[in-house]
Amino acid sequence: MERIAIVGVGQTKYERGKTKNFAELVYEVARKALDDAGMELSDIDNVVTTTNDFFDGRTIACMPIAEASGSYGRDATNVEGDGTLSAFYGLMRTLSGVYGTTMVTAHCKVSEGSPRKLFNQAFDPVYDRLLGMDAISSCALQARAYMHRFGITEEQCAKVSVKNHGNAKNNPYAHVALDITVEDVMKSPMLAEPIKRLDTSPISDGACAIILATEEVVQKKAARKPVWIKGVAHCTDAYRLGERDLTHSLPLETAAKKAYQMAGIKDPSREIHVAEVYDAFSYMELMWYEGLGFCGPGQGGQLIDNGATQMGGKLPVNPSGGVLSAHSVQVAGLARIAEAVLQLRGEAGRRQVPGAKVALAHGITGICAQTHCVWVLSN
Amino acid sequence: MENETILEVKEKDGLLIHQGVIRVPYTWAAGAVASKFYAGLRNKRIYGVRCPTCRIVLVPPKKTCHRCFGELSEWVEVGHEGTLQTFTVVHYHEPELHPLKAPFAYGIIKLDGADTGMTHVIAEADLKALKEGMRVKAVFKEIPGGNYLDIKYFKPVKGEK
Numbered sequence: 001m002e003r004i005a006i007v008g009v010g011q012t013k014y015e016r017g018k019t020k021n022f023a024e025l026v027y028e029v030a031r032k033a034l035d036d037a038g039m040e041l042s043d044i045d046n047v048v049t050t051t052n053d054f055f056d057g058r059t060i061a062c063m064p065i066a067e068a069s070g071s072y073g074r075d076a077t078n079v080e081g082d083g084t085l086s087a088f089y090g091l092m093r094t095l096s097g098v099y100g101t102t103m104v105t106a107h108c109k110v111s112e113g114s115p116r117k118l119f120n121q122a123f124d125p126v127y128d129r130l131l132g133m134d135a136i137s138s139c140a141l142q143a144r145a146y147m148h149r150f151g152i153t154e155e156q157c158a159k160v161s162v163k164n165h166g167n168a169k170n171n172p173y174a175h176v177a178l179d180i181t182v183e184d185v186m187k188s189p190m191l192a193e194p195i196k197r198l199d200t201s202p203i204s205d206g207a208c209a210i211i212l213a214t215e216e217v218v219q220k221k222a223a224r225k226p227v228w229i230k231g232v233a234h235c236t237d238a239y240r241l242g243e244r245d246l247t248h249s250l251p252l253e254t255a256a257k258k259a260y261q262m263a264g265i266k267d268p269s270r271e272i273h274v275a276e277v278y279d280a281f282s283y284m285e286l287m288w289y290e291g292l293g294f295c296g297p298g299q300g301g302q303l304i305d306n307g308a309t310q311m312g313g314k315l316p317v318n319p320s321g322g323v324l325s326a327h328s329v330q331v332a333g334l335a336r337i338a339e340a341v342l343q344l345r346g347e348a349g350r351r352q353v354p355g356a357k358v359a360l361a362h363g364i365t366g367i368c369a370q371t372h373c374v375w376v377l378s379n
Numbered sequence: 380m381e382n383e384t385i386l387e388v389k390e391k392d393g394l395l396i397h398q399g400v401i402r403v404p405y406t407w408a409a410g411a412v413a414s415k416f417y418a419g420l421r422n423k424r425i426y427g428v429r430c431p432t433c434r435i436v437l438v439p440p441k442k443t444c445h446r447c448f449g450e451l452s453e454w455v456e457v458g459h460e461g462t463l464q465t466f467t468v469v470h471y472h473e474p475e476l477h478p479l480k481a482p483f484a485y486g487i488i489k490l491d492g493a494d495t496g497m498t499h500v501i502a503e504a505d506l507k508a509l510k511e512g513m514r515v516k517a518v519f520k521e522i523p524g525g526n527y528l529d530i531k532y533f534k535p536v537k538g539e540k
Binding site: 017019057116117120125126127128129130131132133134136137138140141142143144145148189190191192193194195238239240241242243246 | 396470478498
């Protein structure tokens with residue numbers, strides 16, 4: 001693959017009930033990404049936005065925010081899904097040879113809709129939508145299936161919540177930063193067994209943007225600190241929960257292997273220095289450790305137990321606090337990429353993993369993470 | 380019906396927040412496969428489809444095999460009883476979504492003769508005694524409505540705790 005770099009990133013602070021509207025949020029991050037890249041809008045050749053009509057509460061939701069993303073007079077397109085998939089599409093467009101630069105934006109105001117009702121609409125209207133499941137109850141089925149098969153405990157899941165909410169204290173963009181203990185998580189209200197309140201991610205509003213550029217543009221513009229895309233892959237599972245192996249994500253394993261092959265990574269647990277993964281629920285982070293090959297199948301619990309993924313550990317995961325501390329749905333994967341970029345530039349402030357040279361970012365979409373997208377980045 | 384786009388205007392930090400409702404009538408064609416599945420439920424018979432290539436029986440049925448992309452047209456009847464693969468007991472209330480009042484359980488059930496699981500509600504059960512691998516049985520709705528809740532719920536088979 002031709003070398004493509006991420007040359008600019010921008011994020012809002014994630015909060016519930018932001019008073020900025022969609023376009024104001026998108027403009028904030030597009031402007032920040034341009035400033036970060038040392039570019040002007042005239043340097044941007046095309047735009048990929050990320051919208052979801054149900055979350056946005058309007059149809060053709062990409063059009064009202066087009067101007068705020070810099071689309072006017074340009075080739076602009078849109079992705080419905082996680083921001084990692086928009087970035088994936090942006091990468092393809094940058095590789096096409098037609099565009100030297102691509103602006104990728106994502107925004108979401110989860111607080112403005114009715115999250116449980118909206119998520120229920122993801123189920124098949126002629127089949128199981130009538131069961132009334134949402135993200136929490138469907139993921140509880142996955143959590144239990146995974147934990148039962150491998151003997152993962154609720155305490156081990158709770159450790160993810162403690163770690164990530166603690167890490168969030170070092171991230172000025174994070175929504176929910178907490179000093180909590182495993183006991184606090186265990187005593188928080190039970191929502192859908194085994195998922196408790198503190199195993200879940202918050203309802204967050206926010207936006208994120210990144211700018212991609214070809215090597216030619218990087219050299220011509222003397223980009224400040226380019227971060228190179230070394231490997232990326234995307235893979236999807238069956239739609240229905242009952243047709244999947246809920247205890248082990250084959251699509252994540254497939255996407256990770258492909259991304260590692262592209263990046264020339266043979267032993268991810270040694271060669272990756274920091275990872276930002278999509279932990280919408282605490283159990284997910286343990287499952288994703290396994291799918292990403294940070295440990296073997298069923299060993300996610302041991303990996304959190306031995307401290308490998310905490311700050312100062314062998315492979316810190318979610319120094320930003322992850323999605324457990326800020327979940328602006330469509331944005332969350334793109335935020336993982338932006339955080340990975342900051343780590344590789346050495347600009348992650350108090351959440352910096354010293355000397356990080358190779359970073360992983362991961363996004364998901366769909367009921368119980370039907371789709372996974374894995375990015376390997378390097379400075 | 381009135382225009383419900385803005386029903387209330389609130390203020391936060393000196394800025395206006397418009398509050399309204401989106402209510403959109405919709406029709407969904409169930410398609411040939413689900414239509415036949417619901418016709419079966421009307422007679423208390425549960426049907427799935429067998430993939431001729433993958434040799435798996437999928438319940439509920441669908442048109443295309445996700446593994447081999449083959450068309451699924453071989454109908455097979457499966458049992459009313461099956462095995463609970465996984466479950467969750469829901470403790471929060473969402474009256475406009477949930478078919479039962481919390482606490483209640485969702486489960487994934489592999490019916491006898493099927494190779495895939497069916498997501499459904501578990502009722503008439505001691506929620507504390509639910510466990511993976513337990514036998515459960517479909518309870519049919521008295522007057523079928525041509526939808527997923529024509530199986531009202533699954534309940535533990537007698538003799539199961």
